[in-house]
Amino acid sequence: MxxxxxxxxxxxxxxxxxxxxxxxxxxxxxxxxxxxxxxxxxxxxxxxxxxxxxxxxxxxxPERQITLGCGTSIVEAQQQGCTYDQLTLRWLPQTCSRVGLREYLDANSPTGWKYWLDNEGTMPVQNISTYMNGTALYTTEREHLTHCAYQLIRAADGLNKRGAVDTRARDFAHNHHCAMRLLGAAMESSRLDEITTFVHNAFGTCIVER
Missing domain, CATH: 1.20.5 (Single alpha-helices involved in coiled-coils or other helix-helix interfaces)
Incomplete structure (x- = not known):
């Protein structure tokens, strides 16, 4: 239904x-x-x-920097594995660059560079690495100019490789001092006005570190 x-x-x-x-x-x-x-x-x-x-x-x-030290005494430096670098007259960590050291030492071989405790040269230094931090030492103009040349080479190498270099190599004031000292010595040359050098023009580049 x-x-x-x-x-x-x-x-x-x-x-x-x-x-x-x-x-x-x-x-x-x-x-x-x-x-x-x-x-x-x-x-x-x-x-x-x-x-x-x-x-x-x-x-x-910015580039992160790590500062490595050697303490405040020869004993502490040796305990931390540091070695003496005669180019800078400093104990430095083993990781720190030694570029230029061998050439600097060879520049006055076999006698080696001489140092004194007085500017008259009557108190010779036997082993420069044993003297405490801050000890006043005297040396020759030849040593000073050679030091400056190889210190600047180390600074340039550190900048090129961005490697571990000592604070002197990073110090603008010291590098400026060395450059001016070398220039001053060069300006005393008797060949300054002789035509001995050729140069090139070029289009350069600028490297910006980040």
């Missing part, structure tokens, strides 16, 4: 309800999928930006 028209319409609506729910569920799933993809994209972009900022920071970060 068939029902009334109203009952048939109601039954029809009941039959369509799962379809409506299914459609709504599909829309919800699609919205959920879109939200997940959006969140993933946002996270990926954020991570990439963070990575880029970190790389730029590392590239622009």
């Amino acid at each position: 068939s029902g009334s028209p109203h009952e048939e319409e109601f039954d029809s609506l009941l039959d369509e309800k799962p379809l409506v729910i299914e459609v709504q569920g599909g829309v919800f799933n699609r919205l959920k999928g879109c939200a997940s993809r959006t969140a993933f994209i946002c996270c990926s972009v954020s991570l990439n930006i963070a990575l880029a900022v970190t790389i730029l920071f590392l590239l622009w970060m």
Whole structure:
């Protein structure tokens, strides 16, 4: 027995309800999928930006310097593995550059460079490495100029390699002093006005350390 028209319409609506729910569920799933993809994209972009900022920071970060010392006495220096560097008249860590030392020592071989405790040369120094920090020592102009030449070479080598060099090699005032002392000695040469040198023009470059 068939029902009334109203009952048939109601039954029809009941039959369509799962379809409506299914459609709504599909829309919800699609919205959920879109939200997940959006969140993933946002996270990926954020991570990439963070990575880029970190790389730029590392590239622009000033060079970090580590200072190595040798204590305040010969005993402490030896205990820390330091060795005496006659070019700088200092105990230095083993990792510190010794560029120029051999050439400096060979420049006055076989007698070696001489030092005195007085400027009259009456009190010779037997072993310069045994004298305490701050001891006033005297030497010759030849030694001074040779020291300056190889100290500047060490400074240039340290700048080129960005390696471990002593504080004298990094000290502008000392390097300026050495350069002026060498220039002063050179200006006393009798060949200053002779045509002995040729030079080249060139397009140079500038290296910026970061």
